[in-house]
Amino acid sequence: MSLNLNAIGLSGILAAEAEFAATESNLTNASNPNYSVESVNLETLAGAGGAGAGVSVLGVQRADTPFLDSEINQANASQSFYSAYSQPLQAAENIVAPSSGTDLGQAVQTLFDSFSNLAASPGDASARSSVLSAAANFSQIAQSTSSDLSQAAEQSVAGIATMVGQVNQDAQQVAQLNGQIIVEQANGGSAPALLDQRDALVNDLASLIGASADSNGNVSVNGTPLVSGTAALTLSASGSGASSSLQIALPQGTIQLSQPGGEIGGALSAAASLTSLQNSLNSFVTSVANAVNAQQEAGYGLDGSTRVPIFEVTDGEPIALNPALNTQNIAAAASASGVPGDGSNAGAIAALASAVGIDSSLPTGNAQQVFAQITSQFGATVQTAQNNQTQAAASLNSLTTLQSSTTGVSLNAELTNLIQYQNDLQATTQAVQAANNMVSYIIQEL
Amino acid sequence: MPISDLSMYDSLSYSLDSVLNALQQTETQLGTGKRVNSPSDDPVAYGTSVVLNAQLSAANNDVNLAQAIQGKLTTVSGQLSSASTAIETAIQVATQGADASTSATEMQTLAQQIGGVLDSVISAADTKYDGAYVFGGNQTLTAPYSASGAYSGSSGSNTFTFMDGSRVHLTYDGQAIFGDSNSGLIGTLTALQKALNAGDQSAVSATLSGLQTGLQQVALANAAMGADLQTVSSVISNQNTNVTNIQATLSNIVDLDVAQATSQEQAQSLQEQALTSFAAGLQRVPLVDIIA
Numbered sequence: 224m225s226l227n228l229n230a231i232g233l234s235g236i237l238a239a240e241a242e243f244a245a246t247e248s249n250l251t252n253a254s255n256p257n258y259s260v261e262s263v264n265l266e267t268l269a270g271a272g273g274a275g276a277g278v279s280v281l282g283v284q285r286a287d288t289p290f291l292d293s294e295i296n297q298a299n300a301s302q303s304f305y306s307a308y309s310q311p312l313q314a315a316e317n318i319v320a321p322s323s324g325t326d327l328g329q330a331v332q333t334l335f336d337s338f339s340n341l342a343a344s345p346g347d348a349s350a351r352s353s354v355l356s357a358a359a360n361f362s363q364i365a366q367s368t369s370s371d372l373s374q375a376a377e378q379s380v381a382g383i384a385t386m387v388g389q390v391n392q393d394a395q396q397v398a399q400l401n402g403q404i405i406v407e408q409a410n411g412g413s414a415p416a417l418l419d420q421r422d423a424l425v426n427d428l429a430s431l432i433g434a435s436a437d438s439n440g441n442v443s444v445n446g447t448p449l450v451s452g453t454a455a456l457t458l459s460a461s462g463s464g465a466s467s468s469l470q471i472a473l474p475q476g477t478i479q480l481s482q483p484g485g486e487i488g489g490a491l492s493a494a495a496s497l498t499s500l501q502n503s504l505n506s507f508v509t510s511v512a513n514a515v516n517a518q519q520e521a522g523y524g525l526d527g528s529t530r531v532p533i534f535e536v537t538d539g540e541p542i543a544l545n546p547a548l549n550t551q552n553i554a555a556a557a558s559a560s561g562v563p564g565d566g567s568n569a570g571a572i573a574a575l576a577s578a579v580g581i582d583s584s585l586p587t588g589n590a591q592q593v594f595a596q597i598t599s600q601f602g603a604t605v606q607t608a609q610n611n612q613t614q615a616a617a618s619l620n621s622l623t624t625l626q627s628s629t630t631g632v633s634l635n636a637e638l639t640n641l642i643q644y645q646n647d648l649q650a651t652t653q654a655v656q657a658a659n660n661m662v663s664y665i666i667q668e669l
Numbered sequence: 670m671p672i673s674d675l676s677m678y679d680s681l682s683y684s685l686d687s688v689l690n691a692l693q694q695t696e697t698q699l700g701t702g703k704r705v706n707s708p709s710d711d712p713v714a715y716g717t718s719v720v721l722n723a724q725l726s727a728a729n730n731d732v733n734l735a736q737a738i739q740g741k742l743t744t745v746s747g748q749l750s751s752a753s754t755a756i757e758t759a760i761q762v763a764t765q766g767a768d769a770s771t772s773a774t775e776m777q778t779l780a781q782q783i784g785g786v787l788d789s790v791i792s793a794a795d796t797k798y799d800g801a802y803v804f805g806g807n808q809t810l811t812a813p814y815s816a817s818g819a820y821s822g823s824s825g826s827n828t829f830t831f832m833d834g835s836r837v838h839l840t841y842d843g844q845a846i847f848g849d850s851n852s853g854l855i856g857t858l859t860a861l862q863k864a865l866n867a868g869d870q871s872a873v874s875a876t877l878s879g880l881q882t883g884l885q886q887v888a889l890a891n892a893a894m895g896a897d898l899q900t901v902s903s904v905i906s907n908q909n910t911n912v913t914n915i916q917a918t919l920s921n922i923v924d925l926d927v928a929q930a931t932s933q934e935q936a937q938s939l940q941e942q943a944l945t946s947f948a949a950g951l952q953r954v955p956l957v958d959i960i961a
Binding site: 253254255256260313316317318319322328329331332333335339340342343344345346347348462556560561562563564565566567570574576577591592594595596598599600601602603605608609616620623625627628630631632633634 | 707709716720738799805809
């Protein structure tokens with residue numbers, strides 16, 4: 224009987240030890256965002272006649288929220304996507320609409336205003352110099368805007384190679400963990416720490432590329448597998464800027480990864496949006512330059528020259544000021560006989576400011592309305608991205624808080640448990656001591 | 670529902686970030702005095718402001734140009750008035766020279782007077798403003814009249830059209846107003862001077878009608894210039910009104926309601942202080958002390 228009493232007591236001490244260990248692990252991981260709170264699974268030991276005969280430690284289990292895991296991964300992917308998407312766009316706003324200095328719209332207006340002034344003083348050297356200066360300024364701003372947007376698109380995807388490397392590293396680790404978890408679970412363990420590690424990696428993959436995983440650790444991106452059981456496929460990136468693309472290597476070749484999410488997807492989308500903006504602005508600038516050139520070529524300069532364009536316009540390249548242009552060959556006059564006093568051709572160029580249909584993107588609008596439409600549409604894109612990022616962050620925060628109520632460590636709860644387990648241990652030890660005393664007393668009496 | 674300590678810190682950090690972002694935006698707006706500082710602040714308002722700013726620039730430019738043209742026309746009109754006075758003098762001189770009682774010596778003196786009038790008229794016809802000759806037609810870089818009254822300008826005239834379509838003359842065909850050494854006013858004055866020098870009273874008398882015609886021509890030119898001045902004044906007035914209206918519209922669209930923003934900034938600051946104070950409270954974990 225005394226052996227039974229000791230065994231019962233010992234089982235209690237072992238259970239308390241296991242609970243202490245779990246609580247200690249919980250307390251030390253209280254600040255670990257990838258940790259799921261652990262608890263000890265206990266079972267009553269049945270003795271003779273089915274009476275209780277101690278407690279058995281079945282194992283350690285972690286708090287799990289499979290549905291929330293998936294939701295959090297999606298929210299995380301969304302938040303990372305919009306963060307990576309909106310930041311380069313926000314920075315590009317200062318290129319299109321600088322808080323100080325001159326934007327393209329102002330440069331165009333200054334150009335037209337300078338022609339208006341020239342129309343009033345066609346023979347005036349300073350009015351001609353102002354036209355030259357305004358045309359140079361317009362082409363310079365057009366070039367720098369195009370170049371800055373191109374650079375911004377490149378920069379937004381500059382980190383893709385590093386992120387792809389991280390994706391591959393994470394995928395490899397998930398595949399390895401899948402193998403280890405299978406082994407642990409086959410041996411009756413629950414592998415809580417390994418599951419935590421895998422969840423953290425899947426979360427990282429969601430954040431990087433919008434990946435999702437099933438309960439067995441199979442990871443995919445938009446339905447394209449990345450980790451299948453214990454095998455990880457390799458992701459690679461090719462191209463540059465907005466033409467960057469992603470491929471996954473399969474045993475039978477490669478498959479194009481379309482519309483990735485997460486940080487990588489956001490960076491690629493940002494590059495595409497910036498390139499689209501650059502194309503729209505280049506088209507606008509080219510339209511203005513062509514219209515000005517056409518009217519300029521209809522007039523005559525002070526030196527009698529004609530058909531000297533103001534701008535050099537080459538397909539696919541930013542416009543440039545015609546190096547042959549000077550104050551003498553700016554065609555203010557409408558006829559050779561009108562030189563030098565006639566400014567009607569300069570007036571006709573100035574009137575292009577209100578001419579509709581100067582750019583085919585807005586047949587009913589003038590140059591400023593086209594520029595306003597481009598900046599306004601870009602502003603709406605940035606605003607939507609910012610709003611989506613804010614919503615995704617709020618959603619992620621809300622879901623994480625909800626998950627944390629199940630899987631997070633509450634210091635108060637753990638410290639209360641600690642007191643309880645301490646009391647349990649003391650009581651069990653006292654019970655073993657009492658049983659020993661009782662057995663000793665019986666032996667003495669015998 | 671159990672609350673994990675980590676989630677409390679995470680939520681606090683999230684809330685602080687949100688409040689600080691809002692606070693930063695409000696402070697930026699207060700700093701610039703504008704509600705719309707970039708396209709994403711209000712895309713529609715920003716687009717409208719682009720168009721309005723361009724209209725404002727063009728309207729201001731028109732006002733500046735109109736004021737410059739107004740100055741020019743006022744000066745030139747003054748020159749024409751002086752020329753009219755000189756022609757009236759010439760008519761008096763011609764009338765005196767045609768009188769039979771005028772002696773040959775007196776006619777020589779009158780001829781010298783007409784020489785002065787001729788110089789004065791040619792000088793008015795060679796009026797230059799801001800580096801451009803006004804009565805040379807399209808030829809604005811060279812003086813249209815020589816000292817002898819020969820005309821080298823063109824028969825055209827330059828005009829300027831304002832944004833609202835109003836058009837005014839910048840230069841005039843001098844020959845149509847003043848004639849040249851052989852015709853018109855200058856031709857008549859030259860003939861008058863010769864007749865006076867020759868003592869030919871009938872020839873002097875014959876110039877009177879030409880002088881009257883010349884006076885009318887100059888008066889007509891001055892009247893046309895007066896009409897242009899009225900047009901320019903009207904452009905200045907209309908465009909100034911336009912500028913005021915555009916500025917008011919722009920202000921409504923992009924300017925900040927400072928009172929509202931200040932109130933919002935105070936509420937956000939208070940919220941930030943409350944969250945910071947709450948964070949300080951999180952440092953206390955009583956149970957840890959109990960266990961210890």
